[in-house]
Amino acid sequence: MEHPDHPFTELFEQLGLASDPAAIQRFIERNSPIPEDVALPDAPCWNEGQAEFLREAIEDDADWAEVVDHLNTSLRKS
Template sequence: MEQPSYELNTLFAQLGLPSDDKAIDDFIMAHPLAPEIKLVEADFWSDQQKDLLQEWLLADGEEALLVDELNVRLHDGK
């Protein structure tokens, strides 16, 4: 049985955010994170979104890699 393939679009959809590539890029450009702010502590997430991000990080699979990618992109601002 083939495992599901996840993309950043999937994560954004699960977060209840627009999930097309342009919307993701726009979100990242609009929400840069300072180096000292952890992704799951950013003030622009709802409690449910924070919970989902934490859950995906703890999954330690492809989901965690996506959260890591989002973390890097938000801290780089691109």
């Protein structure tokens, strides 16, 4: 089964966040770095619905898994 390729901006839209490049950059700068011992969905920057979406994307290896991994990597950088 082939997974659709979701752009980074679309992930932010799915999470209900501003999705223009400047807003994405601000979000990452404001919420980085997430400590290595904190799972992405457990970071304090998410509301309950966002955390659940991220958790399901990771656990189910869903269509969103690749772009969620990109988000995870981006938020781990300081």
